[in-house]
Amino acid sequence: MQRYLWQQADGKRHVYDTTRHRIQAEHSFTALCGETVIPRTERGDLTAGLWFDGECPVCTIALAKALGWPVRELADLAHRFTWSPELLARLAEILHCTSGEVAELTGARTVDT
Numbered sequence: 001m002q003r004y005l006w007q008q009a010d011g012k013r014h015v016y017d018t019t020r021h022r023i024q025a026e027h028s029f030t031a032l033c034g035e036t037v038i039p040r041t042e043r044g045d046l047t048a049g050l051w052f053d054g055e056c057p058v059c060t061i062a063l064a065k066a067l068g069w070p071v072r073e074l075a076d077l078a079h080r081f082t083w084s085p086e087l088l089a090r091l092a093e094i095l096h097c098t099s100g101e102v103a104e105l106t107g108a109r110t111v112d113t
């Protein structure tokens with residue numbers, strides 16, 4: 001089995017670590033992005049072919065990083081997403097980066113708070 005797998009839950013497709021979680025309907029799991037989410041049967045979260053939610057940007061980058069992608073390719077991937085301040089903060093935490101490094105990686109403009 002692959003170490004990391006995608007799972008749709010709570011309106012996004014997240015990535016989880018199969019050594020830490022086994023996916024079951026109505027049971028929460030913590031995705032690579034750090035969010036704790038719950039896959040629901042009635043929304044088709046556990047049905048192949050019914051995954052229409054967008055990828056979680058933080059999970060996508062965290063997975064690429066875990067798979068050993070070089071920084072250049074991580075940046076190309078990160079540029080495909082729209083980053084809110086919340087997502088940038090979460091990404092910085094997951095990657096153990098500063099907000100400046102994350103802003104550079106994602107190409108997001110720094111937001112004054």
Ligand SMILES: [Zn+2]
Pocket residue numbers: 013014015031032033034035056057058059060
């Ligand atoms: Zn996620």
